[in-house]
Amino acid sequence: ILPYFLYTDPGTAKNFIRYRIKTLAGALRKAKSYGYIGAFYAWESQETGDDACSDYNVTDVFTKRPLRTYFKDKQIHISAAVVYAIKEYIDATEDYSILLEGGFEVIAECALFYLSRCVYLPLRQRYEFHDVTGPDEYHERVDNNAYTNRMALFTFETLLTYWDDFLKDDNTFILNTAKKIKLEKYIPLMQDVAKKIYIPQPESDDPHHHNVIPQFDGYFSLEDCSLNDVKKRLLDPKEYWGGANGVASQTQISKQADVVLMLAVFDDEYGKQVKDANYAYYLPRTEHGSSLSSCMYGLLACRTGNKKDAYAFFKKTAETDLSGDSKQFAGLIYIGGTHPAAEGGTWIMVVNGFCGYKCRNGEISLSPDLPESWKSVTFTAKVRGTDYLITVTKEGYEICRK
Template structure:
């Protein structure tokens, strides 16, 4: 059972806690209490083993393809968290004996995991346990653990096996060759792994330090090795009220580490340097290392972009911190050749691959909060141009056709071909998204546009951004299909954001975003022809420009219906069979519609998996197309009401967009309800939702719902709009965003908004239809515009 109310004093609304142990519901806390620093993600499994546990350690960017019939994935690295504990010779487990005062919690403020309880053995002996753990935000390669044990009643013989276990798999798939193991100086364990296809070296080191009643001890330690495993065995006698502390420090380095790329790589050198680093950590110990780590979080995260809300529901503040915590833990700020996976680094789900989730649901946070990190994520996509060009060429197109799932930048398309069972035929269903879900190329172009407008980063555009937009525009120009009967270009046989509709024609989102991509390329080409003629010539834009213009002018763009202003999601959606969706709209578990229908049948029903046409309204509103009559305020309202009723939110990407749109049209109660549902995707009471890992896009969506929805912060074709619409549950919202390189502190209530430009440079923005300029600090009354819609 999860509990979010345990934080007191300075830790109020900072703690995620589990207050009852269940061996059948381990995945929730393992995933949502993840420890990470962007370089690595460590799933928060318990120290003692259980049958249903999932021990995962993922190192970003270390993709490997285990077999020819598998796709590349992040390999599950060697485990250092497991401790095999015996009490009087019997295995310690919370499934045995009696447990009291159990609390497992993640302190997000300090980024530390702790677990404590009193345990009475089957023989009646009572011990008090406390475990602590962190993944350092200061030393990217460091994992630190501490176990404290006190005997409360009897003499106890305690035995502990601890070391490095490389007998790990990804759901049974082994990614590593057998590696060398050693124990240096009688204490330092080192184990080397090498991936069997990508030939990436992993070097793991670990060391233990023991104290009994505050004094360092040299306990009896047996040294053991087995296949893919090396460990130490300690035997300690505890008398009543003896207090034992076991510290375990571990490091992991790989041959992919960016600090190795500049010189000549040597495995032996990596082994020596990594071991030397661990010896330095050993001198400092857990507490000193933790203090440096804690300060790094305070300075780089909470002191930089904390979001504070005064709400009648305390969990709202916790949820926003949960979002910031995980967005930080998943961000590979150390290397621009690495992206963010759909499950971040918290589980094997989606194999560590990056989707459009990054650009549309995660990147906006970094653009407005940490532009340098946003630049790194977009540069990752730039490095992926080679794979995108190859995919386009393989499919008979020009330019860059970005992979639906992307791993290492040059890997190209890595989407699996086969997926779940078809309940009607009993056969595996084909995963078509890697073949025909193509809007991701336009989504990446939109992300470049959003980044450039908010940051003004010309250097990035000249180095990467222009080329990405031009290459994706070339793809769309070659992808369009001429329909002679309609004298228009169409886009046929695709999947839009709504993945319940496959092989459809003229998906509104895809067509309009392709149009945006073409027009954006033309705008950038015009800019270069006037300001950077050398780049115009370098890119050879003359012929492409004429092609983009001709294709854009004749591309079919779905229009709102005259009778109700609803834009058809695709050519046939509005003519499909309608059924009573109440059963699925009220579901407690996603995708229950698949219990009654297979994919082909769902394709023929007027039902939507996730935000599709509504997402189009949200994105277009930020661009130079925002004045298009198709996306009027009346059309926005009409489309929201039509598609919200038909959307099951069976994707974690969906709810945040609907929350923002509901806020835009003044549906505040519904907006807040959708925000809460977004938070509950990972934080909710269902103990099974996060077994495969957290939902990275929805975690970005928590922040987006608050800042883009309730605070009304929005890009508007190069301009800044701020139209607050706080829900009635919220009395105040404070946060910081960056605009053109300058931090802006915003503090808003239902009555007024205070905005401060701390760098003192004038910033122009629009609120409620009025344009303001702030160069220091400005307070604006909001009473008059509480009912205003976004225009």
């Protein structure tokens, strides 16, 4: 939901960031409890920043016993999401004061966490992330989840960029913050990690997976079956698909957008052929068991010219809390209710998807492709203190200062 507030109500967006600054202490405690340094943010955050997520948060439908899940301790990409939010806020507002309020310390501590979490493989001369769970929660404890690794790299890149800027400016406050957390001694190692993090690449030699990015190590070796095949294996409609013995865990069926999420977030880094190949490959292998999935698939559908798919995903996202068609149970745990993140995803699909809105370095660009039944879309965007009224039609678009 942050993108909506970034461009309509940046003051509220800033408060979201302040919440993460306020709960840094909880993230530090969590990292320390697992033997790491830095900030490992909560999967389900309490007011203190401590994690409300339990280790056993799914109940087996057959034994009625709690199942061990690896959301709280292995979904390490959450810290990078916090860094991404801070960077997006600064890019949209040019308000660097958030770094002086504690935002820089948050970024630095998240980078320190990833520094302590990665492993170096001398024979391959690269850094990897092992034993993680990516956005797809049906496949736990995997190595080198592509999204996780790329987000960790983003964290290092963001910190090192700001560090260089503040060194040039000789910013006393930031330098004192760095001294407090002993950041400077880790900078050379972070620079090395940033150069050598392993990011899974599109397959080039395998004709069956040409241009497809493996979701994690060994993904293509899993059983390649259809979504319907997996559904037929269910003995109970409420059965949890993931975990050690879930019906999806040994197959290529994913709970939600994973590689597709990475392609949507890092859109400028991948060409259309790679986007086309991954969209086509992962679409029939994704259950969309999370309400967060459809909007990301819809966004990539817009960017790959799949207009019918895009509109269908838009409808699914927009009607999540109206239709009741979203997944209601994970095991015996009720996961229904309202879905504000999906509502934010609806805005993303309209503005960033159908209207093709992007803002880079304060510059607005649009590449619209509206649904056939739509005549026009009008929306507002606040960029670095200036309010814009943007109208998109089938013929083109108009950007006006308000």
